[in-house]
Amino acid sequence: MADAALTASPGAGVAGRGRFAARAARAVWPVLMIVGVIVAIWYAACLPMNVKESLNQAERAGAVIVPEGGQARRDASPWVLMAQNPGHLGGVWSQDRPRLPAPHQVAVELYETTVGMALAGRAFSNRSLFTHAWVTLSATLLGFGIGTALGILLAVGIVHNRAMDMSVMPWAIASQTIPILALAPMIIVVLNSVGISGLLPKALISAYLSFFPVVVGMVKGLRAPEAAQLDLLRTYSATRAETLWKLRLPASMPYLFASLKVGVAASLVGAIVAELPTGAVAGLGARLLAGSYYGQTVQIWSALFAAALLAAALVGLIALAQRLVLGRMGMAR
Template identity: 65%
Template sequence: MKSVVPILTVVAGILMIWYGAAVWLNAQWTYDQAARAGIEVGFGDVVRDAMVQDRPVIPAPHQVAVELYDTVIDKNITSRRSLVYHGWITVSATLLGFVFGTGLGILLAVGIVHNRAMDMSVMPWAIASQTIPILAIAPMIIVVLNSVGIQGIVPKAIISAYLSFFPVVVGMVAGLRSPDVMQLDLMRTYHASRAQMFWKLRLPSSMPYLFTSLKVGIAASLVGAIVGELPTGAVSGLGARLLSGSYYGQTVQIWSALIAAAVVAAALVGLIGIAQRLTLRRMGMGQ
């Protein structure tokens, strides 16, 4: 519990900066309104007003908190107004994309480690794939898949997978290559087959690398799923909340969706962390 105090300190700091920014950036609107009405406003009025605007430039933290309470706790989770409903839509695409991406990443890494041609050819393409802005490629993936009749969760999951396979490839190639020469020589003295070398040495050695990659990968998956919701004009999902919020100037809604996305990301990374600890402990490598 020693970590509570520093965390609370940082949270308090963020809240202070946030409130400060809200007053500073929302003041202009108050001044404009006052000028139009021909009245003078004092600093106290500006601060008071900055806390309660309907469409603030930056909503105050308590406005976001109220919106979150309203859309997470108060609404029935099957309601389209519930952030839990939208969150689940995005999380389901994230998880499916994460499974695709991790599977693809592991397969590519196994290929790269065992096949010289793949070793020479795949990595540059994997790197190139990540230099293309995902915002540019996401609409095309959705359009192309739609034209062959694939809709719904799968296109979003593929965009997620597109982002999440990369850290897994990089991490797993490093992990599968982590056994040193001596350990490989030992296997040769047993006349072990490549399959035995893989299952008994390379794969277990790669586990710490895998989990580190998975943490990066699942966060990338979530970004992919949200991005995948933007170009479709999707009506549900955290991406859709961001989109409709920006259409209608609902900054409070945008910020609530952002906070929700951050919480979901932290929760997903946390789950991987728990899986990591359990697995490594079972393997006798836990701290």
């Protein structure tokens, strides 16, 4: 039949990929520019943040600082001090324990506690960020799995049961209004008293944060099929289970992936927060905590960046899965 000519040519996908690469290349420069501006602001911010400590060190080394003596400078404005001592500001970017570490200090610390240690054959020693990241990541992944499963189950219940439809959502919303920081220690203590400790309590806190976006997204997704689509299945006398498996779940996939991206980031936050109030000895949260105990700001910042990179990697993995799955399902467009 002549309609065959109307079907898309097999080359269309390849051309699409080429366009994607070209778009990505065009997007590089604006992104780099914004990163450059942020780094510049960061370096500039080190000046007022670190000026007092830097001047103290310069004075101890024998330089003449105005006004004289750390006591006199303590309550002075950092801007005034910067104006009065323009020649002694070089130290603000190279202190051992700065209020605000400079970008290169964080980068060096990140490198030394990851690649550097790996090169030295100690990739999973106690000081390695790999170790800490893995501890947090394992709780994140377990919690994300539990949260996603719970979220999907609740959404299926909400869509199929009127009582659940009316009652579950308010509770889900209420659960998210309680600060997790207040709740986390209680969960840890309660579970510990019944003999559950280690990975699971952290994962549960992580799940607590990640189920919510999945519920919201999946309720919307499971209700996405149009009335005609549902009528079609009614004409086949399909059961509700068949409608769920054959129509509602496949139709909800785009919504599921959007929710998973939010959920996995929330999971990571949950796992880190769960490490804070419990005196955890390992994990990115423990690293943040130890850094703040000992005034190791460089360590805090590098742990923060490690967490951010981890979150970006997790979201990126889900975006990749989304492209593969939806592309395979013909729903990517």
